[in-house]
Amino acid sequence: MNKKYTIKDIALLAGVSKGTVDRVLHKRGKVSDIALKKVTDILETIDYKPNLIAQNLKNNKTYHICALLPDPEVDNYWKRSKIGILNASQDFAAFNVIVTIIEFNPQFTESFIENHERVLKEKPDAVLLAPLFYKEAQKAITDYKKLNIPVITFNNQVTPITAEGFVGQDLIQSGRVAARLFETTLREGNITIIHINEDITNARHMQEKETGFRDYFNSITTSTFNIATLHIEADKLDTTLTSYLENNSDTLGLFITTSKSYLVAETLELLKKDDIILVGYDLLDMNVKYLKSGRITYLINQNPNHQAHLGITKLAEYLIYQNKISKTTYLPLDIINSENVMQYIINK
Template sequence: MATEKIRIKDIAERAGVSVGTVDRVLHERPNVSPAAREKVEKALAEMDYQPNVYASALAYNKDYLFCCVIPMHESEAYWDEIEEGVKACTALRRDFHISLKILYYERFNSASFENIAKECLDANPDGVIVVPARLDITRDFTEQLSDRNIPFILLDSYLPDLKPLAFYGQDSFQSGYFAARMMMLIASKEQEIMMMKQLNNGHVGSKQQSNRETGFRHYMRDHFPEISIIDVDLPLGGTKAQYDKILEDFFKEHPHVHHCITFNSKAHLVGEFLLRTNRRNVQIMGYDMVPKNAECVRQGSISFLIAQHAYMQGYACVETLFQAIVLKKEVNPVNYMPIELLVKENIEFYRRTNVG
C-alpha cells in the first residue's frame, strides 16, 4: 500500500487500536501504553508507512527563528556570500514560517561578541549559526545555547569540544597545504615568497586563516626549506595610498620576489597594485571568488584562487537547521567544503551559487 494512501484509520484497524492512539504515536504524544505503542509500531512496519514530514511540518504551522552571528565586514568579502546563502535558503523555506535574524559583531572585540550573544539569546531563537570569536567567550555563548536546548552550527572554524549540531567550512590545514603545493608548481625555483597578512594587534582574522598558514608553512618546511617566506602586513582599514607605499617599498627592497600568498579574501589589494604599477612578473595566490579577486584573475595579477563556496556554506547552514529542527531529521555533523582551484581558464565556469 502506497504511503500517501495509508490513512490513520487503516493503521488503527491493522493494529487493533483507536484512531486517537495511532495519532498520538505518530506525533510522539504521551498517554500511550507500551502495549498499544508496540502494536502501532508493528503495524507501521508491516505497512511500510513513511510519514510525509514536509506535510506534517507545514500543517504544524509553527513559527521558527534562526539567528546568524557573523563578523561585521566590508562589501565584496567572504561574509557577503555567506549572507546571500543564508538569505536564499530562508526565502526558499518561507512556507515553513522560518525567519532569519543576522547579528554582527566586531572582530577582535570581546565585548561586541558578548553583546551580540546576549541579543541572540534574548531573541530566544530555535537555531543559531555562529562564526566563533575567541574560544572562551564562544564557549560561554554555546554553553548557554546548549543549556536552553538550542541547536547551533559552527561556521568557518571547527571546534568539536563545543558540541555543535554541525560544522561547515574547509579543512583549513589541508587547504593551506594544498595552496603551497599548487604554488610550488610554478614557484619552485624562487628564493623568496611574500605572505600578505592583515593583522589586528598582531592577530590574523580568524582561526581558519591561521590554520591555512600553518598548513602552507608545513608543506614549505618539508619540501622547500630553502625558500624564505617574508611577511607583509597591510593593516585592516588602511587606505589605498598606505597599501601602495607598503607594497612599493617591499618590491623595491625585494626585487626577486615573483610570487605572493594570502589566506584571506583580499588578494585583490596586491593584485590591483600589481596592475596599477604594471608589474607583470609578479603573481599572487589567494582565497575566495569575490568580484575584485575574480577580475584580477582575468587580468592576470592573481594566478590562483582557492574557492571555498561561501554561498553554499551559508545556504547549507540554514538548510541543516531546517532539516534538524523543523523536519526532525538527522544531519551530518562535519561538512568539509571542497578545495577548488580557480585560474583564468576556468573561473567563468565556477558557479558560486550552485547548491544542487
C-alpha cells in the same frame, strides 16, 4: 513500498480503533498493553513516519533560526554568505521557518559580543555562526549549549569548544593546495605569506592556512623555497608592502590568506611588479578583475554562498525532520584561474 498509511489504515491492520492509534502516535491518553503492542508492531512493519511538516503547519509550529554574520557593508566577502542565508530562508519559509540575520562589525570583537547578546535575547531554536573571532566564538558556543540551542559554524571551525556541526573547507588543506600551486609554478624561490587586517592570534582561519602552507613545504626534503610571514593593516598596505618588497627584492610569490588579494594586486600594479606570483582567496569582483588581467595568478574559491545556504538548510532540516547534523561537512577546494573564472561567475 511507497504507500502512505493513514490512521484508518493502521487501525484496520492492528485491529484496534482509530482513537487508539491516535493516542499511541501522539502519546496521550491511556492505551492497554495489548493494544499498544499491536499498534507498535504494525508501525515497525510498515516503517511508519509521520508527516512532520503537516503536523507543524497544523499546530502552527514556528522555528526561529538566528544567523550571526559579519556585516557585508564592512567586509564585502560576507555579501555572498548573506545571499546564501536569504535564499535558504526562502526555501523553508513555507515550513514556518523564520531566519533572522544579526550582523556584527568584523573589525571589532566588542561588536561580536554585543550582537551575540542580541541573539541570546531572541531565544532562537538554532544558530548559524560565523566564528570570526576565535576566543569570543568559543564563549558564544558555550552560551548556546547551556540553553540547548544547536549551533552550526561555517567558514572556519572552533575547537575544542565545538558546535553541533561545521560547514566549510578544510583550511589546513587549502593552505597545502596553495603551496602546491607555488611549487608547480615557481619550482624555487622566496615566498611571503600575507595576513591582512586581522589579529592573527585570534584568527584561527588564517593560522590554519599558514600551517597547511608551511607543512607542505616542510614535507619536501629537497625544498628550495624560503617562506616568510608579513602582517599588514589594510589602510597601510601600500606603504608597508612597498617597503617590504624594496627590502626583499628577491620575493617571487605572495600568498594572501584572506579575500583581500586585490589590495596587494593594486600595489603590485603601481610598482609595475609583473614577475610576482600572487595566490589568494574568493571571487570578489575586484579579485576577479585582477585574475582576468593576470595580476592575480590563482584564487581558491571558498564558496561563501553555498557554505551559508547549506548551514541554514542543515539547521532547518534538523528542526523540521529531526535529521542528524553532520559534525563536519567539507566543501571542495576550487582552484580558479583566468581561463575558468567565468564558469564560476555564471554559476555562483
